[in-house]
Amino acid sequence: MLPEYFEFFAPVKIVSGKKAVENLPYELDQLQAKRPFIVTDKGIEQAGLIDIIRKAMDAGEMEIGAVFDGTPPDSSIAVVNEAAKIYKDNNCDSIVAVGGGSVIDTAKGINIVITEGVDDISKLMGAEVLKKPMKPFIVIPTTAGTGSEVTLVAMISNPEEDVKMPFTSYRLFPNAAIIDPRMTMTMPPKITAATGMDALTHAIEAYYCNQKNPFSDAYAITAIKMISQYLARAVKNGKDEEARYVMANAATIAGIAFSNSMVGAIHSLGHATGGVAHVPHGVAMSIFLPVGLEYNIPKSGKYIGELLLYFAGPEEYAKTREDQRPYRLIELINKLREELHELSGLPLTLKEAGVKEDQFEEIAEHTLNDGALMFNPRDLNKEEALELVKKAYYGK
C-alpha cells in the first residue's frame, strides 16, 4: 500500500478564483517586493492579459519595474540572458510571470541569472547547482497545462544543440501561484487542447511513476477527474467560465502531483521530440500518451487500470474486467484525443505534427538522455524508443 520511503513537498501558496489577480500587489507586498519585472510573451500581451495586470497593480498603487514580452516558444538561453539585463537596467526587485510554460520557465531562468549574478545561464545548468535564495517570484498561468507554477524545474531550450536543458532546484519554486479564470479565457482552442493534454499526462504519469506516494496519488486522482470532465468543454467553448476555472486548477493540481512523483517515458519522448522537431510540448504529450501507457502496462498495468475509475467513472470501471481496464483507459483516451482533433485540429500523430522520418534516430537518442526516464517504471532502450516513435508517427 505504501512505498517504504517517500518525500512530498508542495511549498507554493495557491491563490485561486474569481478576480484573483487583484491580489497581486498584496502578495508582492507580503514578499516585500516593490518593483516587479513582468515576464510574458507577445500572444499574451495581444490577448489583453497584461492590461488586467496593469489595472490590478494600479489599484494596488504599486509600480511595475518593466514588462518583457520577448519570450519565444520553449524559452531560450539567449533570451533569458537578455531579459536579465533589462531587469537590472530597470532596478526591479521581483519577478511576475504571466503566461504559459514558456514564459514561466523563462522567468525561472531570469531569476537564476539575477540571483547567482552570472551573465550566462548555461554555466548553471543541471541539478542542485543553485545555492542562493532567489528573488520574490509570483506566477500567473495563462495556459492550463504545464503546472510549472508549482514545480522546481525550468526547461530552457538550447537551439544550437537541439536540446531542452533542465534546471532543477528547490529554490526554483515560485512563492505563489495566482489562478484566475480570466487569464485562460482567451486561449485559442488548439492550445487549450494541447496544454490540457499536458496536464492530463502529468496526472497520469504521476500515478504510476517511481516516486508515486499517497500524497501525490491524491493530487493525481483529483486532477484526472477534473480534466476528464472539463477539458473537451473548455475546448468547445472557451467562454465557458466554469470549464476554464476547473481546468486551470486541475493543471496546477497535476503539477503538484508530478513534481513529487515525477513523470516518465512519455515526457522523455516528448522533450526529445520538442528539442529535435520543435513539436509543442502539449501536442507531443497528447500523441505519446497512449503509446507510452501501452508500453508501461507490463510493469504498471495495475495502476494504469485503476485510473479507469477516475477517468471514466464507477459504472465503466465496474463493467470492465480487471485485466482489460488499462486497455479500456487507453481506448477512452484515444476517444478524447479524436474529439479534441475534431474540435481544434490537435494532431493525432507525429506525422501530422510535422516530424520527419529522418529525425527518428535523433529523437530516440535524446529520449534516453532525458532525466525523466530515470523515474519510468519500465526500462527503455534505444530500439524500444525508436519503436515508440514509429508508433506515434504512423498512429498504429
Next chain:
Amino acid sequence: MNYGSNKFKRSTVKFVMGLLGKALEKVSTVDEEVRNEAGALPDGFIAVMTILPNGPSMRAKKEGDHFKYLGTSNLREDGDLVVMFKNLESAFMILTGQLSTHRAYAQHRVSVKGDIVKAMIFTRCLNVVQAYLFPGPLANLVLKRKLPMPLNRQLKRLQVFLTLPF
C-alpha cells in the same frame, strides 16, 4: 558514545566505491557499450561519488575513450558530475546491493549535481559495471533490466574479474 557500526559502514562504502571505480576503469576499456557511452562525455570530465556531509568519496576521470579511476578519499570531493548519497546509511544500502539505483533515486536517497544528460550517460555506464560485478540474481535485483551477456561479454567479465585486484 562510540558508534562502531558507523565506522564499519564508512569503511565498507569506501571499499565498495573503490571497487566500483576500478571496475569502471576496466570495464570501460573492454566493453564496447560503455566505451561508446563514455565517448559522449568531454575529455577530462570528472565524475565523483560522495557521501554527505564529508565523504568518503570516489573520483573517476574520462580520458581518451574510457574512464580512469582516480582513487578514493576521506573527504567530500567536487567534480563536473557529483552523485551525492544523502547519508551514510543510504550509501551503505545502495552500495551493498540492498537498494537498487533506480529505487534509490525514487526514494530521494541520492542527489545529483551537474548536467542531467551526462548524469544519464554515467548512470548507464555504472549499470553495465554493476552487471559485470554482481552475480546474475543480484544484478537482476539491482538493475531495472537484465544486461545481455553473450559469450564474448562473459569472457570480458572474466577478464575484468581477474585483473580487478591489481
